[in-house]
Amino acid sequence: MSGYFELKRSGDQYVFNLKAGNHEIILSSQRYSSKASAQDGIASVRQNAPIDARYERKTAANGSPYFTLTAANGQVIGQSEMYSGTAARDNGIESVKANAPAATMKDHT
Template sequence: MAAKYELKKTRNDKFVFNLVATNGQVVLTSEMYESKASALNGIESVRKNGPDDARYGRLSAKDGSPYFTLKAGNGQVIGQSQMYSGAKARDGGIAAVQGNAADAVLDDQTL
């Protein structure tokens, strides 16, 4: 399976996308966007910033679960990962985004 961006419309008429890795796992979930155009711009921002290791925040939740965020050049968070079982798994998620962000296809599920 090829990596893909799944663009969806939420129940409250906002837009969100997930980056799905080649193994079928969601590795990055975007913020909510008011418009489809804004969500598409968010995808382009992931394509641009995803390969850059300096754009990742390696964080831990209150319960200690590791996760990461991806930030744009202006410091705004573009997307966030799921919670991982350990730092090694989180770093594998980052590697999946870095390896797939630029070339993943768009699966527009809003049509």
């Protein structure tokens, strides 16, 4: 099974997650004020996911590696979970690169 975006409503805002074929979340969005903005965010993830330079490999205060995906303008468009090590984080990046461009969308709004 291929990856997919899951668009949800959270109160009066919208969020999306990119899930791998095994249904694990591999990227989460910020909160958007409108459904159209969230859909634009999904389009931006699809466009920017294949570009390695758009990923920022980071380490949380507790030492856990994670990454963010940024748009061409430098705005963060998605963040990963916290990983147990850098190899797992790098596998997460590869999963986003592989799944996002052709991911379908499941609208749960």
